[in-house]
Amino acid sequence: MTDKQNRTLPAQPALCRILDANLDRSREGLRIIEEWCRFGINSADLAAECKQLRQELAAWHTAELRSARDTPGDPGTDLTHPQEEQRSSIQHLLEANFCRVEEALRVLEEYGKIYDPNMGAAFKQMRYRVYTLESNLLAYRRYQQLLRSQLYLVTSPRDNLLQVVEAALQGGLTLVQYRDKTSDDAVKLDNVRKLCELCHRYDALLIVNDRVDLAIASDADGVHLGQQDLPVSEARKLLGPGRIIGRSTTNAEEMQRAIDEGADYIGVGPVYSTPTKPDKQAAGLDYVRYAADKSPVPWFAIGGIDINNLDEVLNAGAQRVATVRSIMEAEQPTLVTQFFISQLIRMQSLKAQKAQKALQGKT
Template sequence: MKEAGCDDESTNGVVVMVEPYSQTEQIQHVIYRILDANLDRAREGLRIIEEWCRFGLNNAQLALECKHLRQEIANWHTAQMRAARDTLGDAGTELSHPQEEQRANIKSLLQANFGRVQEAMRVLEEYGKLTHPNMGKAFKQMRYRVYTLESTLLGYQRHQLLLRSRLYLVTSQSENLLSTVEAALKGGLTLLQYRDKIGDDTVRLEQAMKLRQLCHSYGALFIMNDRVDLALAVDADGVHLGQQDMPIAIARQLLGPQRLIGRSTTNSKEMQGAIADGADYIGVGPVYETPTKVGKAAVGVEYVSYAAKNSPIPWFAIGGIDPNNINEVIDAGAQRVAVVRSLMEAEQPTLVTQYFLSQLYRVKANA
């Protein structure tokens, strides 16, 4: 190798600046350290995600995808990269951030580790291009697989929580909105829909943000009524649509497959249409007359019985249901119910929530 600044006949007299060999070797050593650290970081993050898929969700398919990704990453971890490791000399080992000291819930833990894996893979994609012609391409493909895994996992968790939910609170106008909702959450509520037909969008957005944060802090799902745009703006778990609202197919295009979409139905035709359109759950009612649905006739428990026999997806009986008639609805075949006034106007929402759940847990949910 010629020293920097020397002429070489092969370059027709052009002066070529060549890095000293020792400097090139030093740079390669640094690259190996970067690759080593991020290969470990990606595998560690995936292992944390894999453990939840395996033990928390009992989902072998998702756990297996995590395992396959970890093994593919390990195949790129060469002896040269491991030999370049210098833990004692790593200036970043003492660096930390307050947000890393604790996790609010499983969702935040998973999001943090998905972010960790994705960032590590982006580093591996770029620095890998300096080491192997196929490494950058391989980690780009793996990074997109991790994006898909994250979307699938989040959607799966939402659907699992939906399946476990027996009681669905739909909010109404209230000066004590947040405190009432939190009281219900303390009682075991796991599914909330924010419904506001009067306020302007500024108020709706502010309230929706607060309610979504509150629900997620209790591990509950937050659904936005009608408004797909606001659902996206506040990162809601889904949206509930009436018969006159946006078609489910359009909402699905906007929301993606990982968020939930519910549809109100009042008869068998609407039910079958919602199922065919891809709704994740449906409302069945109004079972009894209710001021929440002014001018809409009650469908009675007959439609509840029809839903119990014919709906392959989760459904919630709704409309005028309260502690006095809940057992009549259950006897008609309901395993899940949605309520408004009986909780929003309750003097003790926590106790009323617990009572509803105690009655609903007497029956085993199927769909």
């Protein structure tokens, strides 16, 4: 009997049950992802792609497949795994459901070849679209988180690294950079992986200083490059479009070059002299004012900023700041983090009120 003749026979109940279960699984997973696209990040385009995929799947979900369903007789309904019982963060939830959808589509692609000659090809293309959706969503989510982040913690090597960072995360921190110029690579990789898991648990981003390889190996959210590091374009080739790339700048020329290269954000400084970079001359508040007026990309004032000089940095036009010692060496990192964030929010509110009054004065 030929393959064509085989396909004209009624489908086996087991085959229909497999297709039905995986159509359900993929549609449910896409709906969970769609809800975050719609309500979590307010992306109409990404939500629309999820909905379109769900509708295309629904078109294949025929009465014949649904009628084969036998939930009471399915031994898989009692199977579970401890990891399925908990979700530590939004990122974990999204990753789990993308995995669920992609696996289901692969099953549909293979078994669908038996059920309908066109089914395998259709689900193969859907699977590739879901891969693209996943990349776009993660990139979009990371960038939106970057835009929302006002305080940036750059770490320094210390025995209680994880404890200090977690204390800052508990204070509302959403952006961390792992910086360590002295430890062995094995230690760095171990630290980055632990920090990545910790930051993602708090829905925060983790950026790796300098090392593209460590960022890739740990699945970190991006890298921060100094002036002597890889060009942004080369880092992008290695990291792909979904991760964040930042660049340190100390003057207007370096700023423009970083923007032209495609940096997602820039560091502006050092504003003050700092032992973190003893060989760097302070760029001063004039450069902060220049960045406030000229930079089209998000930027963080950095270098020697603490609770005593924060106001003058904000008054110079900074809306985002990065700090090292103020948090890493603090006795109470949570409280210091909360203070920084409260001052940043206060200044943002004052500027908004000032802009509104100016607008009202023109009417």
